[in-house]
Amino acid sequence: MTRKLRLNAFLMGVGHHEAAWRHPRAEPAHLTDVRHYQRLARIAERGRLDSVFLADGLALRGDVRHNALGGLEPLTLLSALAAVTDHVGLIATVSTTYNAPFHVARWFASLDHISGGRAGWNIVTSAGEAEAHNFGVERPAHADRYARADEFLEVVTKLWDSWEDDAVVGDRRAGVYADTEKIHPIEHAGRYFQVSGPLNTSRPPQGRPLLVQAGSSEDGKEFAARHAEAVFTAQQTLADGQEFYADLKRRVARHGRGPGELLILPGLSPIIGSTEREALRLEKELNDLIIPDYGLAQLSHLVGIDLSPDALDRPLPEVSADTEGAQSRRRLVLDLARRENLTVRQLLVRLAGGRGHRVVAGTPEQIADEIQEWFENGAADGFNIMPPVLPGGLEDFVDQVVPELQARGLFRTEYEGRTLRENYGLARPASAYAAGERLEPVAS
Template sequence: MSDRKMRLGAFLMAGGHHISSWRHPDAYAPAGTSIEHFIELARIAERGKFDMMFVEDAAAIRERNPDMASQAARSTMFEPLSLLAALAVNTSHIGLVATASTTYNEPYGLARTFASIDQLSGGRAGWNLVTSASELEAENFASSGLRPHSERYERAEEFADAALALWDSVEDGAYLAGGQFADPSKLHPVRHKGKHFTVDGILESPRSPQGRPIMVQAGASDVGKELAARTADVVFAASQTIGEAQAYYADVKQRLARHGRQPDDIKILPGISPIVAATESEARAKYQALQELIPDAVGVALLASYLSIGDLSAYPIDGPLPDIPQTQAMQSRQQLIVDLGKRENLSIRDLARNFAGARGHWQVFGTPTQIADAMEERFLAGAADGFNVMAPLFPSELEDYVTMVIPELQRRGLFRTEYEGRTLRENLGVGAPAKR
């Protein structure tokens, strides 16, 4: 038996990943603004020995239309870095990862905040770098509108370099050394002057217990995968079929060599939305109960937002998806939706209902054995180093996963029974970061 172990992230999203989870009888109404709710979720995931919990972000309301916003329960949510700080003092082992945009932040401020969370948590922080593809976010920050895809990634490349340099501007043991507060030989001003940023200083924080925060990315475009291969420790991905997952996995891994990195230096975690029960029919009934809660208008609006086309209401809901022009927004997710619709001959209604469950990620329903079988197949087939688990309803479906599926993965020797270390980097097994 191989010693290789799955890496698992718990992707937290208020009441659940299903768009209509808030309407379920078991839903917790104030989930998006209840710190007690998120502490409970983080502790459930930590009890399950998850490597990390992850919180996404969009610096804007999710739906432009107030009627849609009133039915989708995606309008209230904590700012994620503030949330991580609160969770840091209510957990002890699980990694704490949050999304922050390179388009609407500055390198020094963001590097400083993540460094603080890393210190507060004892070396468990991670940054999911995104470039932000929403027009609604652009309207809150830039009068010129959404920047072109290539420009956003050009800025992200420089932003990542500046942040990494800041985290490396202070060596281990730089402070309180040899009778003086700071050893100047271990402090290194960044002196970054680029097209988008100027940073000329030293981070006001000791070096992280894990070297520096873990870097996470989820880009699936060519430029996004290249940035991940150069800078990321973890990559989140969306793949419907095992073939798609294998192709993505191989593509990212083969890019590492030209950046002087090894395949194990990066962990690829595709999203999985599981519903587990004692029998397959019970699991499917749980899924169907959620599906029946989706208003067609909400499902179609969600689909249109990820296609970045504004409105699908002019097309017959039981007809096929129209030809979709490529935009400057989420190009890889657009292609995933188009491919899914063509492959399975889905109408707009069917595609919207499929997408409403997990926004294009892999959905699995069944017994603990069936779900573990599906995960093991992709893990052993070169399609994943683990998974980002997206429970459709919180806290019940995360609790069921931890209670039922985790023991089955442990029984097969696929997942840890205890944390290996204290830091996120140690538990992920990605090694100490090279000094820049």
């Protein structure tokens, strides 16, 4: 079967460019308007995109004085999007650091039932100190966060599997609703969690909602290779994308999985014009709306030093790449600054459009060329599309770039199935209990 692109729409408020809220094509009041997001989901479905994705954090990130921040909780919102769509997948970020496995298993099982099998979980470990302080604790070390996440996912998977697919009988005549021989306590006892089970929600339509991961540190890549079925990543160059892609596919093989069991989707922010000049003009319009104080505060937090306005026209100072926070993103930004010998001001402009993700301005054909080059040269299985301004940027991509990709035979013209797994070309896992395996409790 011919390999096809996978395309996810990353929905970020009124756009991914940090100045999007100031642009005439955006409306900041839409940030908490469910109708705005429902419109975006319908646009994505009209374009036959695989999924939409809502990121999340557990603290107010950035300076709300200069940016439209403070959106809606993603699982609540995705339930509203499920009601107005039929095919597009629904992926949300939920942290393993400040939640309990039972809650998360139930939330995503419920979303999968509500949507008819379209739920996906972007698994994060919450790198920020502000997030930890919102829960009255100190931020765990990087390795500890991933160790907890590993066991967290194990518990969630056991809970999803705790009801076999045919556990619900619904025999009215016999008075039997469920076959309790097919509903299993999990009796998990581990380092971080003790959970009896079973889940109090029946098995999700997909068996297990799709598992997504977005970290590119060493711990993050190993976690993805063991567990994830899609990876959202940030790569600036084709060579970097190829290196990451090859590395992760090798890791997947070492864990006994096939290369097609993990889809790699780099972020791409397309600025689209009918001509290249028009696209570059839109890019300039957005960049002219940047507020340097906002960018400086964001960059200071990322690189771990306090950058004053006096630093704007000088190179970024030497900074260690080591951090207990967002390791891979800090390394990407430092590499970008050094590779292109950027001043701080120039770096702020480069980061404004996608926070380290690749930004490409051009015609629909040029955007399609970029996508095709990465897809056909071992750098991507598809892309996490990050429109600079919403809703217009997503409409431009769906109405102008998607037809070009379809004409080249790279992207579907109709959905392959009803569930997110079917459309991503991924197998539906059986319950480990039904498969005859005994899920042994983890030793303390």
